[in-house]
Amino acid sequence: MLLSFIAYLSIFLFVGISVYKAYKFAKMPLHGRMELYPVPKEKGFEHGGSFYEEVSWWSKPHEVSHFREIMEMMKEILFIKKLFENQRPFWWISYALHLGIYLLMAWTMLLVVGATTELNGIFVAANSPSIWGLLIYYLTFVTGICGLVLGTLGAGLLFLRRMFDSTLKKYTTPQEYFNLLLLFAALFSGIITWGSDLSFSTARDVTANLITFTNFDATGLQIINIILVGIMLTYIPISKMSHYVGKYFTFHTVLWDNSPNVKGSAVEQKVKKATSYKPTTSWSAPHIKGPSAPK
Amino acid sequence: MINQKDLLPKDMGRSDEQLIKLEVDQLMPLLAPYDKPGMEPAMTDPKPAWKEKFCTSLDGYVGIDTLIRPKSKEEEDEFVRKFLSGLEKIFSDANNGVLEPLLLTFEYCAKCNTCSDACHIYTATGNNELYRPIYRSEVLRKIMKKYFTKSGKLLGNFVGADIDVNWETIARLGELAYRCNLCRRCAQTCPLGLDNSLLTKEIRKIFSQEMGIAPTPLHTKGSMLQIKTGSSTGLSKPAFLDTLEFLEEDTEERFGIKFKFPVDKKGADILVLHNAGEFIAWPENPVAFALLFEEAGLNWTLSSEIMGYDSVNYGLWYDDFQAKKIALMQMKVAKDFGVNRLVVAECGHAHKASMVVGDRMAYGDAKIPVESCLPLLWDMVKNKRLKLDPSKNNFPVTLHDPCNVVRQLGIVEPQRNVLKAICPQFREMTPHGVDNYCCGGGSGFAIMNSQNFPQFRDSVASRVKFNQILGAFKDTIEDPSIPKYVCAPCSNCKGAMRSIFEHYDATEKFNLQYGGLVELMVNALVSMKKPYLEFLDKE
Ligand code: SF4
Ligand code: SF4
Numbered sequence: 001m002l003l004s005f006i007a008y009l010s011i012f013l014f015v016g017i018s019v020y021k022a023y024k025f026a027k028m029p030l031h032g033r034m035e036l037y038p039v040p041k042e043k044g045f046e047h048g049g050s051f052y053e054e055v056s057w058w059s060k061p062h063e064v065s066h067f068r069e070i071m072e073m074m075k076e077i078l079f080i081k082k083l084f085e086n087q088r089p090f091w092w093i094s095y096a097l098h099l100g101i102y103l104l105m106a107w108t109m110l111l112v113v114g115a116t117t118e119l120n121g122i123f124v125a126a127n128s129p130s131i132w133g134l135l136i137y138y139l140t141f142v143t144g145i146c147g148l149v150l151g152t153l154g155a156g157l158l159f160l161r162r163m164f165d166s167t168l169k170k171y172t173t174p175q176e177y178f179n180l181l182l183l184f185a186a187l188f189s190g191i192i193t194w195g196s197d198l199s200f201s202t203a204r205d206v207t208a209n210l211i212t213f214t215n216f217d218a219t220g221l222q223i224i225n226i227i228l229v230g231i232m233l234t235y236i237p238i239s240k241m242s243h244y245v246g247k248y249f250t251f252h253t254v255l256w257d258n259s260p261n262v263k264g265s266a267v268e269q270k271v272k273k274a275t276s277y278k279p280t281t282s283w284s285a286p287h288i289k290g291p292s293a294p295k
Numbered sequence: 296m297i298n299q300k301d302l303l304p305k306d307m308g309r310s311d312e313q314l315i316k317l318e319v320d321q322l323m324p325l326l327a328p329y330d331k332p333g334m335e336p337a338m339t340d341p342k343p344a345w346k347e348k349f350c351t352s353l354d355g356y357v358g359i360d361t362l363i364r365p366k367s368k369e370e371e372d373e374f375v376r377k378f379l380s381g382l383e384k385i386f387s388d389a390n391n392g393v394l395e396p397l398l399l400t401f402e403y404c405a406k407c408n409t410c411s412d413a414c415h416i417y418t419a420t421g422n423n424e425l426y427r428p429i430y431r432s433e434v435l436r437k438i439m440k441k442y443f444t445k446s447g448k449l450l451g452n453f454v455g456a457d458i459d460v461n462w463e464t465i466a467r468l469g470e471l472a473y474r475c476n477l478c479r480r481c482a483q484t485c486p487l488g489l490d491n492s493l494l495t496k497e498i499r500k501i502f503s504q505e506m507g508i509a510p511t512p513l514h515t516k517g518s519m520l521q522i523k524t525g526s527s528t529g530l531s532k533p534a535f536l537d538t539l540e541f542l543e544e545d546t547e548e549r550f551g552i553k554f555k556f557p558v559d560k561k562g563a564d565i566l567v568l569h570n571a572g573e574f575i576a577w578p579e580n581p582v583a584f585a586l587l588f589e590e591a592g593l594n595w596t597l598s599s600e601i602m603g604y605d606s607v608n609y610g611l612w613y614d615d616f617q618a619k620k621i622a623l624m625q626m627k628v629a630k631d632f633g634v635n636r637l638v639v640a641e642c643g644h645a646h647k648a649s650m651v652v653g654d655r656m657a658y659g660d661a662k663i664p665v666e667s668c669l670p671l672l673w674d675m676v677k678n679k680r681l682k683l684d685p686s687k688n689n690f691p692v693t694l695h696d697p698c699n700v701v702r703q704l705g706i707v708e709p710q711r712n713v714l715k716a717i718c719p720q721f722r723e724m725t726p727h728g729v730d731n732y733c734c735g736g737g738s739g740f741a742i743m744n745s746q747n748f749p750q751f752r753d754s755v756a757s758r759v760k761f762n763q764i765l766g767a768f769k770d771t772i773e774d775p776s777i778p779k780y781v782c783a784p785c786s787n788c789k790g791a792m793r794s795i796f797e798h799y800d801a802t803e804k805f806n807l808q809y810g811g812l813v814e815l816m817v818n819a820l821v822s823m824k825k826p827y828l829e830f831l832d833k834e
Contacts, residue, residue: 050705
């Protein structure tokens with residue numbers, strides 16, 4: 001029961017805190033434009049161009065492609081494209097960790113699906129008569145093994161690289177080592193806990209117990225793994241590892257937001273609101289505050 | 296002094312007389328013909344008097360000539376106190392206009408170090424630790440954590456709040472904020488979309504907006520002078536009108552062309568805004584604009600109103616308050632004028648100020664459409680509104696892309712389309728377009744000439760650009776009989792070019808020339824009886 005509670009609570013906190021952070025960023029006051037080209041939605045994306053390349057740009061429709069924007073976003077999310085292009089050696093290990101995490105998220109969902117499938121009487125195993133059962137079995141098998149190996153390897157190598165790279169070392173705080181160690185510990189405990197049964201049927205059974213709040217005799221390793229993953233899930237969104245939230249905003253509301261403030265636009269409404277706001281804090285330099293400050 | 300390889304962000308508080316020293320042989324090597332010994336002036340030490348007066352304890356250079364050493368312990372404490380109060384304010388509603396981007400960059404840096412190699416200053420110094428883009432950011436984070444975050448107060452070193460904060464730390468950080476061109480090239484490569492230049496600018500802002508400390512050329516002789524007289528050059532209305540008259544006469548004398556600058560013309564479609572520095576340093580540029588616009592039959596005018604004849608806005612580089620004040624004053628003049636649109640001439644930061652930064656400062660009827668001169672110039676060429684003869688420009692030409700115009704506005708093709716049409720020997724530098732490198736004059740460097748700062752600018756900040764230029768002309772560089780033209784359609788970039796070419800004696804030795812885009816266009820006009828570009832005029 002307690003383990004079920006930990007599992008549900010940590011997932012709830014992970015999602016809840018992440019959403020709360022996103023909400024806080026979304027609610028922040030309008031900031032000045034600071035787009036940086038190339039901006040994917042622009043027609044001239046290939047050469048980094050914008051609507052400003054047109055004469056009398058305001059009198060022409062602003063042609064944008066949200067499809068291209070989504071494609072670029074997917075390349076970032078799925079492949080970490082910028083790191084791939086600009087720092088390949090680092091990309092290999094960072095990508096291993098990220099891909100590992102994606103796969104483990106898929107694995108967890110597949111365990112839940114598998115557990116529910118079994119609760120409904122369909123056998124999930126290599127010799128299952130049901131195609132669904134077979135499909136879930138093999139998908140769980142592949143995502144589980146790849147996810148655990150890649151994730152653990154990635155977290156471990158990132159930690160080592162930070163320890164031994166003379167540059168990174170200078171900028172890494174003890175907390176940042178701790179972050180990686182926590183990930184590594186949670187993932188590595190996953191390998192020793194679930195790795196002994198690569199059919200993952202034990203994992204599926206435990207999942208079934210967890211999601212149905214059923215008491216079961218958890219092994220010491222299982223308890224450790226569930227608690228570590230719980231801590232990790234709660235800690236990620238409060239730490240800067242929540243960059244999955246930040247990254248959305250850096251691109252969408254900062255680097256890729258070039259909507260001009262033209263008459264009748266949505267931006268105009270926001271500008272109206274922002275300009276009417278009277279700040280409660282003010283600057284103290286003489287040219288701003290002093291008697292000789294320009295009026 | 297510390298070996299730069301061992302330098303840590305927390306070393307900013309050390310008591311060393313100078314943290315590091317740059318030497319020519321450690322800098323990134325220059326390409327031929329500047330790869331031979333003795334081709335480059337040595338780096339000098341700061342004068343003893345400067346050490347006593349200013350903050351030379353970073354790298355020996357003085358960027359902020361108003362940052363004066365304290366005379367007493369009280370002054371020292373007050374300095375630190377003011378900085379901390381400003382630091383707190385950048386995260387308050389006094390700074391709403393950048394709060395979100397600032398918090399994102401402040402919180403999320405993964406220290407992956409992807410951004411370093413993108414920085415021309417870091418590269419130019421031979422990867423000197425002090426100039427790594429995240430070095431500066433990390434110092435700021437450490438101070439912030441130490442004083443203003445719960446985690447920093449409770450956990451101290453564990454979260455990186457491990458820096459000594461004293462006068463030296465803060466003053467060095469202020470100086471270090473003037474070792475970055477705010478070019479945002481590093482931000483293009485960050486996998487998390489973070490922008491170190493943002494933190495650099497916040498440091499500059501704390502110094503200016505809270506402590507009242509900013510380089511004289513940017514503040515007292517820059518934005519303050521502009522607010523007072525209408526132009527950062529100090530050019531008053533009568534002096535401006537006199538200058539125009541002189542230029543009309545001079546053009547007639549030299550080229551036999553009679554023309555008049557339209558000034559305050561009622562019913563004009565376009566108001567052209569120049570960087571007023573052009574009228575003084577490169578008058579051939581506004582004259583060329585006039586000749587082209589007249590030949591193309593545009594209905595345009597200049598304004599002689601205060602704030603109406605100078606497009607600059609130095610506030611962009613160090614002070615949001617000044618930036619806003621100037622942008623709104625300029626907007627009002629243009630609005631009151633009654634033209635349909637404002638065209639920004641060849642000045643990169645003025646482009647950004649009026650089109651991007653100023654875009655959300657006002658709304659509705661207070662605004663007037665603003666566009667860049669570059670698409671308009673290309674339109675004139677494309678639609679054959681000018682009779683041009685490209686053979687008149689038959690010498691090697693390359694294009695320097697002003698960061699503000701390409702990376703920050705996305706205007707990339709029009710200027711190169713013009714060059715491809717009128718310069719048979721046009722060649723690109725590598726890299727170019729949105730991936731270009733800053734000229735080294737960005738964010739105020741081009742006009743910061745106090746103490747030894749020009750040496751930092753010319754030897755370090757402009758170094759990568761100079762190499763790009765040498766690379767683009769490698770086929771003809773050693774032949775001084777062939778002029779080689781760097782087209783830099785931006786006043787600040789031209790300022791930087793002028794300085795580097797002087798620093799390396801490049802015009803004298805190798806016939807390297809620079810100028811804007813319109814000068815090349817006028818030079819190619821069929822109607823011109825003699826070359827418009829002075830270096831072609833052999834008579
Ligand atoms: S690339 Fe971005 S995340 Fe990486 S060190 Fe630079 S600023 Fe930080
Ligand atoms: S903004 Fe430009 S000069 Fe400043 S750190 Fe980034 S790349 Fe370097």
